[in-house]
Amino acid sequence: MEHTSNPDLRTAADAVLARLVGDASGAARLREDQWRAIEALVADRRRALVVQRTGWGKSAVYFVATALLRDRGAGPTVIVSPLLALMRNQVEAAARAGIRARTINSSNTEEWEAVQDEIAAGEVDVLLVSPERLNNPDFRDQVLPKLSAATGLLVVDEAHCISDWGHDFRPDYRRLRTMLTDLPPGVPVLATTATANARVTADVAEQLGTGGTSDALVLRGPLDRESLSLSVLRLSDAAHRMAWLADHLQQLPGSGIIYTLTVAAAEEVTAFLRQRGHTVASYTGKTENADRQQAEEDLLANRVKALVATSALGMGFDKPDLGFVVHLGSPSSPIAYYQQVGRAGRGVEHAEVLLLPGKEDEAIWEYFASLAFPSEDLVRRTLDILAGAERPLSLPALEPLVELRRSRLETMLKVLDVDGAVKRVKGGWIATGQPWAYDAERYDWVARQRKTEQQAMRDYATATDCRMEFLQRQLDDEGAKPCGHCDNCVGPRFTADTSTDALDAARVDLGRAGVEVEPRRMWPTGLPAIGVELKGRIPAGEQAEPGRALGRLSDIGWGNRLRPMLSAQAPDGPVPEDVAKAVVGVLADWAKGPGGWASGAAGGRPRPVGVVTVASRTRPQLVRSLGARIAEVGRLPLLGSVEYTGEAPRASRSNSAQRLKALDGALAVPPALAATLTGLEGPVLLVDDCTETGWTLAVASRLLRRAGARGVLPLVLAVQG
Incomplete structure (x- = not known):
């Protein structure tokens, strides 16, 4: 049975719903919890967290609430929405209810000024923004204050992204704290998600300011999906x-x-x-x-x-x-x-x-798990670098100084920004000087939670009881x-x-072998800052040619064969026969393809005249035997190896600049090999087991070209990624 102390508001709400769903008869009725949320937002100006299954109608809550609030003179609704596809869907849905919706995101920068003018003129009912916009310096400093002052309703869609206890944490979402703080008193807030367990729900509620406050409304419904x-x-x-x-x-x-x-x-x-x-x-x-x-x-x-x-x-x-x-x-x-x-x-x-x-x-789970929040040493080093810098450091400027890839570095900086330790400004990032504590207990718990979730997925796949009940309990x-x-x-x-x-x-x-390996053509930015005097374009006479790999480790074809063979735990040994045959097939296709060296190939290059391997400390037998097999089948001399001058640099999941710093001076062409190269009339095949960043191949190729090689054609078993 329906209960309401606002019958006129309920009638108006149902009328908006009818327009939203295209019900000309006007018979559409809000679900009871939908109405409870709308009443809390419109009549009581409260904050609400709605955790309901996909398809329940969370978007109807904020569109109906928007129409009612606008009728009462409220400013536009701001919806923080994570993906462009969702924004497009929501703009179209809003139009059906007569609600004028616009977006500000990375794909429509040319429209931002016009959208802001429309907001100022009162012509926009709903503004959808991506969470990344909230900490864009121009948007944060110029647009957000005005928007916060004018907002009639703030909606946080997919609100589980706020919580790092959840499966899809996005640090940009936590910038919402600033917007919440700046909202005028009495502006209602709605957070919605379909995928939050009890811990994530509590964390989101606390961060949104709805946890533990007397006026909070949390509506959590059953998550079964009968269809x-x-x-x-x-x-x-x-x-x-x-x-x-x-x-x-x-x-x-x-x-x-x-x-x-x-x-x-x-x-x-x-x-x-x-x-x-x-x-x-x-x-x-x-x-x-x-x-x-x-x-x-x-x-x-x-x-x-x-x-x-x-x-x-x-x-x-x-x-x-x-x-x-x-x-x-x-x-x-x-x-x-x-x-x-x-x-x-x-x-x-x-x-x-x-x-x-x-x-x-x-194996794919393990790779993504390796991209978790960095160690305290790396975080402290980043903070020290920013603190000692005379000006803001952009990501490209900071990247060579820190052993993190750019995407992981950016995520870390966003977390530090939310924590108050750094700030994004025009020109890059600065340290604030605020004290910051590494929450090791929380990060360790999150890592353990990932392991628990992985086990749950193994259990789901082998479960003998109801699968939907299993997911609901999770x-x-x-x-x-x-x-x-x-x-x-x-x-x-x-x-x-x-x-x-x-x-x-x-x-x-799936058995079709061969992936092109694109050579590196530009040195990474910022190398001189870390003592490596290289910059700009790699001279054409020092570059590798486009190469080939048997497969990608992320493939479901050859990747499944190569992944266990090239794992850190795999024993070294001669190249397996099936792999060797497949590599020979890749070579044959390469020779006959466009730019190949077989007779009649369009735009063909000279045939390789020798084989050189890259020395390996972890898989020497594999690389040597692969080089020898290619030389034997191709009737080419096995010329020798590009050797390490000392300890081989550890394999790095760091960025390009740090990888090059580790390789700087670490490889050399032995004198005997150099003497042989000067007398050759064609390119050499450069053989290695795996390439991830491409820099080992680039440095080895440069050394070979400088030693007299007419060209270098890289050939590896696998591309990482």
Whole structure:
């Protein structure tokens, strides 16, 4: 039964809802908790945290509240929203209800001034901003104060991103503290999420200022999804998973999403499914913005059967009739998994959700886990560098001085900014001089939590009890109970059958060897600042040529074969026969391809006249035997190795400048090899086991070219990434 002390407000709210959902009859009614949230925001000007399942209608709460507040003379609603796709969906939804929505984000900088003018003129009801904007110096200092003063309602969408206890922490979100502090008294605040367990809910509530305050409203509903039928299908290898998709994709209801764990896998799967006659599109962090938008529109209009996507699509898509979500590989967190599968079945009675776990999943989890918050030593070093700098340091200027890759360095700085230890200003970053404590206990807890979540995903894949109940319990849903329609509740709906034709095609596709290795052409910025006197473009006469690798370690084809062979725990030994044969095949294709050296190749280069290896301290037998095998098959002399002058630098997941600093003076061409090179009339093949940054190959190639080599063609087993 409905209870309200504001019947006129309730009637007005339902009328807005009818416009929002396109109900001409006016029969649409808000859910009771939707109304409770709207009443708290509009009538009582309170702060509310809404934790409700995907498809429950959280956006209806803030759009209806916006319309009612604007009718009462309030300023525009500001929605902090994480992804551009979500913004596009929300702008279109708002228009249906007669709500004028605009966005400020990184893809429309040319419109910012016009949008600000429209806000000042009272012509904008809703402004959507990305969290990254909140700490952009110009936006933070020039736009945000005026916006905070004028805001009628602040909405924080996907609010679990605020909490570093959660699966998708984003430090930019914590900048909201500043905006909350600057809001005039009585401005209501709404935070929404579908994926927050009890601890994340409490943390978000506290950070938003809703925890422990008397006027707070927390609405947490059941997280079961009756439309979703969850299944797990364990297949023996990547070829069987690809073949199964090719055989069964058309049988899945409607159109949907196929999630992969890496960009490389998304591209592989997209190419294979297209080859098998399916209409699919790829959607990853590397997809151009225009192509992303086209892919979204094609899926919304059912012009494609599926988007093959990474987590770049995770929160950012709203298609009520999405009929299926398939995961080719398991996410590392059941909370992330619940969020991604929640895209399906929002406006249809039945949707299929299928997990196809892979052997490579755990290696990918391990890689992403390695990108956690840096050690205290690295953080302190960064703070000391900023404190000693005479001017703000940009990321490119700071990067060579700190052993962190740029993306990880930027994330660390954002956390330090929120903690008050650094500040982003025009021109870069400065230290504030404020005391700062390294919260080792919290970071260790977060790392342990990641391990717990990984184990939960292993348990989910092998569970014999209800799968939906399992996910609900991971989210601390007190109403968790058997769903009655997952594969464990009612029996499997899918068999592991694959056609011989599809399986053979998948094996051929995944077994196709060869990835181009693009050479380094520019030295990283800032090398002189760390004592390495190199800058600008690498002279053409000192560069490597484009090279080749057997595969990427992130591939689900050759990556699965190479990853265990090249892991830190793997024993050294001669190159395996199947790998050696595949490398020979890569060489043959390279020779015959564009720019190759086989007879008649267009724009061909001279044939290699010798083989040089890069010395290895960790896998000397592997590299030497690979070089010897290539020399034998190609009937080329094995000329020798580029050697280390002392201890080999440790493999680094640091940035390019730090990697080059470690390599500076560490490699040399022995005199005997140098004497041989001067008499050769063609390029040499430079053989190594793996390349991650490309700098070992670049430095070795430069040394060989300076010693007299006419050209250097790198050939490695694997590309990291």
